[in-house]
Amino acid sequence: MIDANEYAKRRNEFFDLLDDNSVTILFAGVGKKKSGDENYDFVPNKNFYYLTGIRQENSILMLVKNDGEKMEYLFVDEKDEKIEKWTGYKLNHQEAKDISGISNVFVRTAFEGKILAFFNDNERNSEPITKFYLDLENELKIGEMKSTQAYKKELEVVHGLEVLDCHELIMGMRMIKSEAEIEMIREAIASTELGLKNALINLAPGKYEYNMRNIFNYTIYEDQDSDLAFPSIVAGGKNGVILHYPNQKDQLKDGDLVLFDVGAAKNYYCGDISRTYPVNGKFTDIQKVIYEIVLNCNKQTAAFMRPGITLKEANEFAKMFLANECFEKGLITSKEDIGKVNYHSVSHHLGLDTHDGTDRISKLIPGNVVTCEPGLYFKDLGIGVRIEDDILITEDGSEVLSKDIIKEVKDIEKMLGSKK
Numbered sequence: 076m077i078d079a080n081e082y083a084k085r086r087n088e089f090f091d092l093l094d095d096n097s098v099t100i101l102f103a104g105v106g107k108k109k110s111g112d113e114n115y116d117f118v119p120n121k122n123f124y125y126l127t128g129i130r131q132e133n134s135i136l137m138l139v140k141n142d143g144e145k146m147e148y149l150f151v152d153e154k155d156e157k158i159e160k161w162t163g164y165k166l167n168h169q170e171a172k173d174i175s176g177i178s179n180v181f182v183r184t185a186f187e188g189k190i191l192a193f194f195n196d197n198e199r200n201s202e203p204i205t206k207f208y209l210d211l212e213n214e215l216k217i218g219e220m221k222s223t224q225a226y227k228k229e230l231e232v233v234h235g236l237e238v239l240d241c242h243e244l245i246m247g248m249r250m251i252k253s254e255a256e257i258e259m260i261r262e263a264i265a266s267t268e269l270g271l272k273n274a275l276i277n278l279a280p281g282k283y284e285y286n287m288r289n290i291f292n293y294t295i296y297e298d299q300d301s302d303l304a305f306p307s308i309v310a311g312g313k314n315g316v317i318l319h320y321p322n323q324k325d326q327l328k329d330g331d332l333v334l335f336d337v338g339a340a341k342n343y344y345c346g347d348i349s350r351t352y353p354v355n356g357k358f359t360d361i362q363k364v365i366y367e368i369v370l371n372c373n374k375q376t377a378a379f380m381r382p383g384i385t386l387k388e389a390n391e392f393a394k395m396f397l398a399n400e401c402f403e404k405g406l407i408t409s410k411e412d413i414g415k416v417n418y419h420s421v422s423h424h425l426g427l428d429t430h431d432g433t434d435r436i437s438k439l440i441p442g443n444v445v446t447c448e449p450g451l452y453f454k455d456l457g458i459g460v461r462i463e464d465d466i467l468i469t470e471d472g473s474e475v476l477s478k479d480i481i482k483e484v485k486d487i488e489k490m491l492g493s494k495k
Contacts, residue, residue: 076342077255079176082128085248089126090145091136098193099208099241100226101126101218103134122210122245122426124343126173127175131166135186139193142201148189149175153182163470192193196247207234208241209351246432250424257467259344260425260444264465266339267303268480270294274309280329280354284309287333288323295318295339304338304345305429311354315459316452318419327354330382334361334459338429345429347446348477349463353431356491358484363389366402366460367450370482372449373462374411376421380466386422386435393421393449401451416451425465442467444476 077358085213093099104479117132120436127136131151139146149172154165168180181189196423207230215223227238252260262377270291277290288309295301310320312331327333331354338346351366358366376393407413419477424431426442439445462482480489 077128077253077259079128079174081253081255082126082174083176084242086126086138086147087145088248089245090140092248093140093208094140094206095140095143096202096204097139097206097208098190098204099136099138099140100190101136101138101210101241102215102223103129103132105132105216105218109257118343119345120210120212120215122212122249124241125245125249127177129166129171129175131171133183135183136244137186137340139204141193141204141299144201146179147177148179148181150181150183150186150189153184180191201356205237207236207238208244209238209488210245211240212242224421226469241342245475247434248434249426250434251440252426252444252467253442256344256426257442257444257476259341260346260465262341263301263304263339263344263346264480265336266295266298266341266452267348267483268477269298269489270337270339271335271348271350272481274335275352278327278333278352278354278356278491282325282327284311284314284323284327284333287327287335291335291337298339300341302340302343304340304347308334308336310334310336310459311461313457315351315457315461316454317459322407329355330359332366332458332460334356336461336463343427345427345431346477347429347448347463347465348480349448349450349461350480350482351460351462352487352491360459361456363484364404364461365406365453365458366462366484368397368404368406369449369460369462370484372396372400373447373451373464373482375474376449377447377464377466377475380422380439380445380468382440382468382470383438385438386420386433389447390421390435397449397451406453416453417449418452419448419450421449422446422466437472439468441468441470445476457489 079429103119103123108115109115133152134151137148169178209223274287274290288307311327311333313332314320335353336349379392398410401407402410422445423433447466450461452459464475464477
């Protein structure tokens, strides 16, 4: 778990990125409508959560930097036993303090008054506030009919302030993971491995894609304090060439491959793993050729990832490796044709989001966690292969965090063959 001291340290570092005489407002957000009077499960704005550890809907973080002084305020819903009977327990002020490390905790209804106080000349004995920072990520709801974009316009009109976007500032911080964050990702990967093992125990011709998906999902939900990082993808045969295959209703056939793109999450920290298996437990010759190309690319690219390398360079490395191997094996007639069978990037940052603030031109530095996911997709052969691992950039290279999730042909065939 991440403790209050780390959240306080993050806020202090964030303050250093802000202009003086400014106010920053971050909203946890509100649930989004699903249908009728039903909402999707609430997930807090991850930038708000990153600086507070608070998961509760309607909560607000206010950071004031004025004449060099740093002030922190947290606003949470007032406890109401009648409401709690319907929607569940609400944090009291002490609990919110203990989680976030913020001493000044108020009821949410006090928020507007606190804002106005910083614009009241009679109450303020310091330099005037000249700038506001908001997280202006698209569609970030802060009320039933209100977004941060709408709040930005309101602040500009009512107070005549310059409103700046702090989204990229926080995303830049999030790209460098602490030891506690890395441990959360390790736990998410371990949970993902458990889900894959349980799915493989049941893998056999005649089963359906949704059977494998449901077994994986059930395992994750049963693993204490785990959730899904994203909707699980299980794609058999020809469906494996569709990157975000949505239907998962087809039967798994003898002689086909099945591609898993799955991940668990621990305290919102994500694992993101892809593995490809033979449905009947044995790779055909052509499947093995394609699989080994992808596997070797996965290993070589992971080794190539290190401080000073950009994701763009890693992608170019992987693309060239695949092009050379596919041309040499006669799978494509020209190296320039590689785009027809490899049509996605090899990496993105990973953390509180599955695609965590990816910057493709900045050089990797220690503490970055990225994916390594080469793939080859031959629609005419009904073969899609992707092998994805999660990589920690270290001081002198990289560490494959998901190295324990089997991917060698001999290990896969041995595990699947042991069921017979």
